Amino acid sequence: MLEDIFQSPTTVSLFGVFVALLLLHLLYSSFSSQNRPEPPGPRPLPVLGNLFQVDLKTIHHSLFILSKKYGSVFQVRLGPKKVVVLAGYRTVKEALVNQAEAFRNIEITPLFHDINQGHGIILANGDSWKEMRRFALTTLKDFGMGRKMSEEIIIEECGYLIKEFEQFEGKAFSNTQVISYATSNVISALVFGKRFDYKDPFLNIMMERNYENIRLMSSASIQIYNVIPWIGPLLKNWRDFKKNIGNSLADIKKIIVDLKKTLDPEVCRCFVDAFLIHKKQLEDSENRNSHYHDNNLLYSVMNLFGAGTETTATTLKWGLLYLVKFPHIQDRVQEELSRVVGSRQVRIEDRKNLPYTDAVIHEIQRVANVAPVLPHTTTKDVTLQGYFLKEGTTVLLLLLSVLSDESEWESPHSFNPSHFLDDEGKFIRRDAFMPFSTGPRACLGESLARMELFLFFASLLQHFRFTLPPGVSEDELDLKPVEGFTLGPKPQQLCAVQRQ
Numbered sequence: 417m418l419e420d421i422f423q424s425p426t427t428v429s430l431f432g433v434f435v436a437l438l439l440l441h442l443l444y445s446s447f448s449s450q451n452r453p454e455p456p457g458p459r460p461l462p463v464l465g466n467l468f469q470v471d472l473k474t475i476h477h478s479l480f481i482l483s484k485k486y487g488s489v490f491q492v493r494l495g496p497k498k499v500v501v502l503a504g505y506r507t508v509k510e511a512l513v514n515q516a517e518a519f520r521n522i523e524i525t526p527l528f529h530d531i532n533q534g535h536g537i538i539l540a541n542g543d544s545w546k547e548m549r550r551f552a553l554t555t556l557k558d559f560g561m562g563r564k565m566s567e568e569i570i571i572e573e574c575g576y577l578i579k580e581f582e583q584f585e586g587k588a589f590s591n592t593q594v595i596s597y598a599t600s601n602v603i604s605a606l607v608f609g610k611r612f613d614y615k616d617p618f619l620n621i622m623m624e625r626n627y628e629n630i631r632l633m634s635s636a637s638i639q640i641y642n643v644i645p646w647i648g649p650l651l652k653n654w655r656d657f658k659k660n661i662g663n664s665l666a667d668i669k670k671i672i673v674d675l676k677k678t679l680d681p682e683v684c685r686c687f688v689d690a691f692l693i694h695k696k697q698l699e700d701s702e703n704r705n706s707h708y709h710d711n712n713l714l715y716s717v718m719n720l721f722g723a724g725t726e727t728t729a730t731t732l733k734w735g736l737l738y739l740v741k742f743p744h745i746q747d748r749v750q751e752e753l754s755r756v757v758g759s760r761q762v763r764i765e766d767r768k769n770l771p772y773t774d775a776v777i778h779e780i781q782r783v784a785n786v787a788p789v790l791p792h793t794t795t796k797d798v799t800l801q802g803y804f805l806k807e808g809t810t811v812l813l814l815l816l817s818v819l820s821d822e823s824e825w826e827s828p829h830s831f832n833p834s835h836f837l838d839d840e841g842k843f844i845r846r847d848a849f850m851p852f853s854t855g856p857r858a859c860l861g862e863s864l865a866r867m868e869l870f871l872f873f874a875s876l877l878q879h880f881r882f883t884l885p886p887g888v889s890e891d892e893l894d895l896k897p898v899e900g901f902t903l904g905p906k907p908q909q910l911c912a913v914q915r916q
């Protein structure tokens with residue numbers, strides 16, 4: 417019977433084609449596995465993977481240490497999940513810039529999905545993300561992000577912050593909350609068209625929930641939830657996290673409803689107005705396939721607050737601590753400010769004449785390393801430095817390793833403003849300065865953040881000499897970060913002694 421089949425000419429030729437295809441497939445597979453090997457990495461244990469080598473609470477630090485052994489592209493297993501890590505300036509840039517399309521997506525963990533439900537900007541992908549990002553960028557620019565109008569907003573907020581510091585009359589106090597209130601108010605002015613008093617319950621409770629959620633996000637139980645999502649409802653941390661997000665969304669919704677009630681399409685007051693006006697225009701033109709719905713508005717607003725407040729505030733808090741730790745650097749900044757600006761209001765256009773101050777701010781951002789690791793995923797099969805990464809691979813981009821890359825920075829592990837100065841003391845840009853990331857997913861608030869950092873930092877240093885509380889020495893100052901998704905300093909008291 418079998419012989420009969422093989423004697424038919426059609427069967428023989430079909431069989432021939434089949435064998436040829438099989439051979440081609442085998443050849444291709446062995447060729448691709450030989451030429452496109454997977455990245456190296458520590459040997460994983462069954463189920464646990466590399467959890468003995470990677471401490472989830474200080475994941476950026478563990479991965480940085482592993483990168484010294486396994487190179488700039490390596491893989492680890494976090495429990496059952498395979499993750500590829502990219503380290504060092506050259507590799508991170510190659511992924512985010514040269515292969516931007518493939519590395520563009522953000523990794524949506526179960527917790528990230530709980531936060532944004534796929535809407536908004538920061539924890540979303542696809543066409544909706546693209547449209548929300550584009551709209552947020554152009555609208556915030558129209559409202560003066562990175563230009564004169566936001567300069568005025570920031571300068572006004574500097575005044576409130578200085579007044580708040582003055583109340584302590586040089587005595588030690590914690591600046592943790594009030595600095596966050598100030599940076600939150602800058603976003604608020606652009607998004608809602610108004611600022612809040614530092615005692616306003618809305619501002620107080622939003623910031624409180626923010627801190628609490630940053631803490632909860634880095635707790636061990638939430639990390640486990642991200643690997644085994646069905647246990648969520650059993651975890652108190654997860655329930656608290658969800659409750660906080662729900663309450664913050666409800667509070668933001670109330671403000672949006674108020675803005676809706678007073679909306680005048682002829683007078684666009686803020687980001688929310690711009691969104692509502694655009695939404696109405698699309699509805700009037702019967703555009704059915706629109707991303708401009710209430711959820712995208714709500715979550716985009718929450719994302720702008722979430723991404724723009726703590727990152728900028730944390731950098732400022734680190735800045736004050738570093739200047740207290742290194743008083744001779746504070747001396748030089750204040751000498752330059754006194755010489756160039758004097759006692760008048762410092763403005764953005766002064767920056768070009770304040771190279772040392774500018775260099776110090778850049779160095780603060782480099783060492784503060786506020787967002788040490790970025791979770792992305794590949795949008796398609798891709799080869800990076802000879803290693804093959806399948807579509808949908810989780811990729812952790814170690815910004816920490818870029819900002820302390822030994823082949824890019826002269827003294828990567830010390831606080832050294834000279835990294836940003838040439839021999840004549842002029843400010844110089846550095847390619848590996850990437851605290852805002854790079855490529856299509858890079859921080860959309862970079863120009864606003866850079867303006868805020870300069871104006872807040874320079875104004876505060878014009879007015880105050882920052883010191884440690886009496887009896888505390890510089891060596892006792894703790895510069896180890898509170899570990900979490902973002903790296904902030906431990907709450908510490910400082911004195912702000914008036915200079916003029």
Ligand code: HEM
Binds near residue numbers: 538857860862
């Ligand atoms: C010093 C302050 C800041 C730092 C260090 C910072 C850093 C970053 C980083 C590293 C990312 C992730 C990029 C990536 O995944 O590749 C990011 C994204 C983002 N940032 Fe910032 N940021 C800061 C301030 C701000 C401000 C003031 C705003 C508000 C206007 C803002 C809004 C955003 C948004 C909306 C995203 C998401 C972009 C997207 O997914 O397309 N950031 N930021």
